[in-house]
Amino acid sequence: MTSRPSHIGAHVARVEDDRLLSGGARFVADVSLPGMLDAAFYRSPLPHALIERVDTGEALQVPGVAGAFTADDMTDVSPFPDFHRTARPVSIFPLARGKVRYVGAPIAVVVAPDRYGAEDARDLVSVDLEPLDPVVSVDEALAAEAPLLYPEWPDNIVIRSAVTNPEAIAEFEGRMTVSGRYQVGRHAGVPMETRGVAAEYRDGRLTVWTSTQFPHIARTMLSYCLPLDETDIRVIAPDVGGGFGVKAEFYTEEVTIPWLAMRLGRPVRWIEDRREHLISACHARDLTLDLEVAVDGDGRFRAVRGMAIQDLGAAEMYPYGFSPAFAAVSHITGPYRIPHQSVGVIAVATNKTPCGAYRGFGIPEATFATERLMDKAADRLGIDRREIRRRNLIGRDDLPYRTSSGAIIDSGSHREAFEETVRLTSESLDRWRARLAGDPHLRLGSGVVSYIEGVTPSYYSTSGHWTSFDSCSVRMNPDGTAVVSVGVSTTGQGLESMLTSLAAEALGVGRHQVRVVMGDTDRTPYGLGSWGSRSTNVASGALREAADVVMEKATRIAAHLMEASPDDISVHDGRFGVRGTPGASVTWRDVATVANIRTTDLPEGVKPGMEATASYDPPGIEHHPDEYGRVNGCATYTNASHGAVVSVDVGTGKVRVLEYIVAHDCGTVINPQIVRGQVVGGIAQGIGGALLEKLHYDEWGNPMSTSLLDYHLPTATEIPNMVVRHFQSPAPAMPWGAKGAGEAGIIGPAPAIAAAIEEALSDLGVAEITRTPITAPHVLSLVTSSVSGGRQEDRGDHR
Amino acid sequence: MSVNGRPIELVLDARKLLVDVLREDLGLTGTHIGCEQGSCGACTVLVDGRPVRSCIMLGVQAEGCDVTTVEGITPEDGLNPMQQAFKDHHGLQCGFCTPGFLTTLAGVTPDAYPDEESVRELLSGNLCRCTGYEGILDAVLAAWGRDR
Numbered sequence: 034m035t036s037r038p039s040h041i042g043a044h045v046a047r048v049e050d051d052r053l054l055s056g057g058a059r060f061v062a063d064v065s066l067p068g069m070l071d072a073a074f075y076r077s078p079l080p081h082a083l084i085e086r087v088d089t090g091e092a093l094q095v096p097g098v099a100g101a102f103t104a105d106d107m108t109d110v111s112p113f114p115d116f117h118r119t120a121r122p123v124s125i126f127p128l129a130r131g132k133v134r135y136v137g138a139p140i141a142v143v144v145a146p147d148r149y150g151a152e153d154a155r156d157l158v159s160v161d162l163e164p165l166d167p168v169v170s171v172d173e174a175l176a177a178e179a180p181l182l183y184p185e186w187p188d189n190i191v192i193r194s195a196v197t198n199p200e201a202i203a204e205f206e207g208r209m210t211v212s213g214r215y216q217v218g219r220h221a222g223v224p225m226e227t228r229g230v231a232a233e234y235r236d237g238r239l240t241v242w243t244s245t246q247f248p249h250i251a252r253t254m255l256s257y258c259l260p261l262d263e264t265d266i267r268v269i270a271p272d273v274g275g276g277f278g279v280k281a282e283f284y285t286e287e288v289t290i291p292w293l294a295m296r297l298g299r300p301v302r303w304i305e306d307r308r309e310h311l312i313s314a315c316h317a318r319d320l321t322l323d324l325e326v327a328v329d330g331d332g333r334f335r336a337v338r339g340m341a342i343q344d345l346g347a348a349e350m351y352p353y354g355f356s357p358a359f360a361a362v363s364h365i366t367g368p369y370r371i372p373h374q375s376v377g378v379i380a381v382a383t384n385k386t387p388c389g390a391y392r393g394f395g396i397p398e399a400t401f402a403t404e405r406l407m408d409k410a411a412d413r414l415g416i417d418r419r420e421i422r423r424r425n426l427i428g429r430d431d432l433p434y435r436t437s438s439g440a441i442i443d444s445g446s447h448r449e450a451f452e453e454t455v456r457l458t459s460e461s462l463d464r465w466r467a468r469l470a471g472d473p474h475l476r477l478g479s480g481v482v483s484y485i486e487g488v489t490p491s492y493y494s495t496s497g498h499w500t501s502f503d504s505c506s507v508r509m510n511p512d513g514t515a516v517v518s519v520g521v522s523t524t525g526q527g528l529e530s531m532l533t534s535l536a537a538e539a540l541g542v543g544r545h546q547v548r549v550v551m552g553d554t555d556r557t558p559y560g561l562g563s564w565g566s567r568s569t570n571v572a573s574g575a576l577r578e579a580a581d582v583v584m585e586k587a588t589r590i591a592a593h594l595m596e597a598s599p600d601d602i603s604v605h606d607g608r609f610g611v612r613g614t615p616g617a618s619v620t621w622r623d624v625a626t627v628a629n630i631r632t633t634d635l636p637e638g639v640k641p642g643m644e645a646t647a648s649y650d651p652p653g654i655e656h657h658p659d660e661y662g663r664v665n666g667c668a669t670y671t672n673a674s675h676g677a678v679v680s681v682d683v684g685t686g687k688v689r690v691l692e693y694i695v696a697h698d699c700g701t702v703i704n705p706q707i708v709r710g711q712v713v714g715g716i717a718q719g720i721g722g723a724l725l726e727k728l729h730y731d732e733w734g735n736p737m738s739t740s741l742l743d744y745h746l747p748t749a750t751e752i753p754n755m756v757v758r759h760f761q762s763p764a765p766a767m768p769w770g771a772k773g774a775g776e777a778g779i780i781g782p783a784p785a786i787a788a789a790i791e792e793a794l795s796d797l798g799v800a801e802i803t804r805t806p807i808t809a810p811h812v813l814s815l816v817t818s819s820v821s822g823g824r825q826e827d828r829g830d831h832r
Numbered sequence: 833m834s835v836n837g838r839p840i841e842l843v844l845d846a847r848k849l850l851v852d853v854l855r856e857d858l859g860l861t862g863t864h865i866g867c868e869q870g871s872c873g874a875c876t877v878l879v880d881g882r883p884v885r886s887c888i889m890l891g892v893q894a895e896g897c898d899v900t901t902v903e904g905i906t907p908e909d910g911l912n913p914m915q916q917a918f919k920d921h922h923g924l925q926c927g928f929c930t931p932g933f934l935t936t937l938a939g940v941t942p943d944a945y946p947d948e949e950s951v952r953e954l955l956s957g958n959l960c961r962c963t964g965y966e967g968i969l970d971a972v973l974a975a976w977g978r979d980r
Contacts, residue, residue: 053924054924062855274864713964716964740867
């Protein structure tokens with residue numbers, strides 16, 4: 034049995050586009066049920082306080098109000114289980130119990146026939162808070178006598194992983210060392226659709242619509258928190274308006290709203306507003322890497338040591354906010370031959386919004402630090418910044434290569450992608466120099482960086498519970514069309530289209546004959562959802578196994594119908610043929626009709642029906658790090674090099690990215706347009722994080738970025754044209770040879786832009802850029818301090 | 833008012849936002865709410881032919897106006913040329929912001945945006961978090977018959 038490749042690598046239209054373009058999509062906010070109520074939360078206005086009293090009496094007097102509740106009412110609710118063995122338990126509960134640890138923590142919830150009424154009543158909830166001293170930075174949190182966020186702990190440390198690898202330490206003897214403290218600022222995914230939950234409890238079953246990246250995990254978590262069996266819970270993730278990791282957290286509101294629906298016997302909905310989103314959906318990054326490298330005189334890195342220091346916020350986030358710090362540690366060496374590593378983690382609770390996931394998940398932070406150290410070492414040694422990378426990059430002869438972080442890199446184009454990026458970036462810089470010559474305020478520069486992105490990761494280190502598999506079910510209808518249902522779900526990446534193509538490929542049917550079902554726990558087999566650049570890998574692996582079972586059976590039936598040997602059967606575009614017998618042919622409809630309806634025509638020994646379910650666990654993934662924190666936590670590794678060409682206005686500090694170059698390798702490209710969209714979209718977010726986006730807090734722990742007017746997302750005028758080159762080094766162990774592409778773009782911009790700014794200002798001798806976002810005032814201060822006082826350390830606000 | 837060419841008569845709370853009237857009273861859920869402050873553009877509709885942020889306009893202010901939503905610019909069969917260009921050029925991913933871009937574009941004169949820079953300026957009133965604007969820009973330039 035063979036099928037001719039027809040969809041892989043081809044430009045094919047997305048199946049989801051028509052409904053999204055015409056207003057026909059269905060997001061959570063579009064779910065409307067008879068008698069539905071709207072909820073509004075009373076959230077803490079203080080960063081750190083004891084809850085003395087909550088009075089909902091006045092709120093309940095508002096006509097139409099159906100209820101107002103606090104944690105005390107939730108007697109049948111269990112806190113989130115604390116799965117992680119070495120992290121301190123935080124026992125997350127849907128509404129605050131006794132204490133609040135960040136501005137935005139939910140204290141009470143009010144329910145009314147519409148959101149207007151719910152907010153009116155919510156404003157009448159009276160809460161007495163006893164303020165406590167806030168802890169707003171890692172330094173404050175670790176200080177002796179620091180106020181404790183969790184009084185039952187001896188300090189504010191949520192998890193600490195001390196690593197001392199003697200082989201790494203020994204490398205530092207007698208070698209030049211270069212060190213730095215690199216801080217990626219607090220920002221977040223900020224999808225255009227905020228979070229939202231709707232729930233209905235009817236006939237003993239709970240149905241929950243939620244804007245999530247993992248409906249099955251959400252269902253399991255609901256069963257842990259509510260007095261319901263999993264079979265009585267259905268979670269639906271409808272169209273999701275962007276996730277980026279923000280919706281790969283299980284939130285307290287996802288318990289509160291279903292609980293209200295059960296308690297009140299009416300459907301209840303909560304749609305997060307943007308202010309709520311910016312203070313209560315997970316924040317991310319806020320990670321400092323304090324690193325030192327031992328370097329040979331020719332620029333070869335020998336070892337890296339240090340700490341990843343994570344400001345977790347209030348730590349009330351599941352899956353855990355400290356996981357990106359561990360992911361950073363496992364990506365510290367990037368695509369470079371750095372033989373030894375000894376890097377630990379400390380994650381600390383502070384009175385800010387809890388941190389969680391954001392696209393990139395620790396890898397942007399690691400790459401920022403390592404690439405900055407490459408530049409610093411090159412400058413120190415008087416080696417060209419490109420050349421020092423050449424001396425350290427792994428090449429094809431090195432593969433498979435196990436990095437000292439533990440990653441097993443089995444394929445890639447690390448050197449080729451780098452050289453291509455260097456060439457294109459240099460050409461771009463020359464073009465822009467010619468175009469902008471004559472502007473006395475503008476300095477131009479470029480930076481080139483490289484990285485690996487572990488894709489299709491273990492979820493164990495992140496969740497302490499789930500591992501890495503996913504599932505697919507393939508069912509052939511009697512008319513020969515296919516229903517393909519998967520445990521992953523979409524947040525807009527185009528997964529429906531990807532799986533439609535792959536199913537058409539595997540089953541030998543047309544794309545129009547495939548319907549992909551996802552995002553509904555009642556209609557799909559168990560799976561872990563869409564995050565970690567995993568969906569195409571895991572879903573296609575399961576799809577291939579399920580399709581193989583279906584095809585084996587279909588081939589036997591087709592052979593029987595055409596009186597041929599199964600070995601001679603081929604299938605293409607919905608039709609089975611016999612090799613060497615041009616006239617013979619039966620359609621998928623014929624075969625599926627026999628399997629499902631006219632079962633008397635089945636060959637002997639073949640059972641009726643035409644469906645199969647398979648699970649797929651990607652090979653090679655390790656779930657537990659060794660004593661030095663090393664782990665091959667991902668199924669495979671995408672690689673890329675990025676080049677940024679920037680102008681810096683020395684009068685204002687304004688940085689403009691003029692052009693952005695990327696050479697990207699995610700193995701086999703199944704859908705070029707979707708891969709490009711993922712890479713370019715990720716770079717745009719990376720540029721935002723590098724230059725614009727900051728979730729700022731004042732010194733008392735008040736959030737200052739509470740609207741899109743003071744949290745600056747990049748617009749069409751800040752994102753430059755991009756040059757994208759694809760290399761294709763197939764992953765040997767992955768179905769179709771594909772590697773994930775979802776997160777790669779976001780990893781490169783911060784270090785590439787930082788290097789480009791430094792190059793642009795090189796004649797001024799400015800201080801090293803060590804933190805993001807690199808805002809205009811920050812750049813201006815580099816310029817002015819260099820002119821007035823020569824080379825200085827970059828002292829920024831480290832909050 | 834009239835909405836997508838249909839006359840509509842409603843009695844409204846004075847404080848109800850136009851976007852909520854469209855979504856809840858009229859079931860036109862293609863118009864999305866992204867910020868409720870007029871900064872993201874997802875809720876853009878045409879009021880008397882001009883792009884307006886329906887999250888910062890009251891429903892009662894639309895009295896006597898012609899309102900057009902994304903449903904109203906969509907042909908009965910298929911897609912309009914700009915929608916088709918978005919599809920052809922991967923001008924959308926999650927699609928949440930897309931109706932706001934489409935309505936904004938439906939309410940402007942291409943000649944007022946003669947070059948790429950001015951088109952970017954036009955698009956900068958709407959936020960998209962998925963595409964990096966590349967596909968959107970490609971789509972607009974193609975639909976307007978421009979070379980990139």
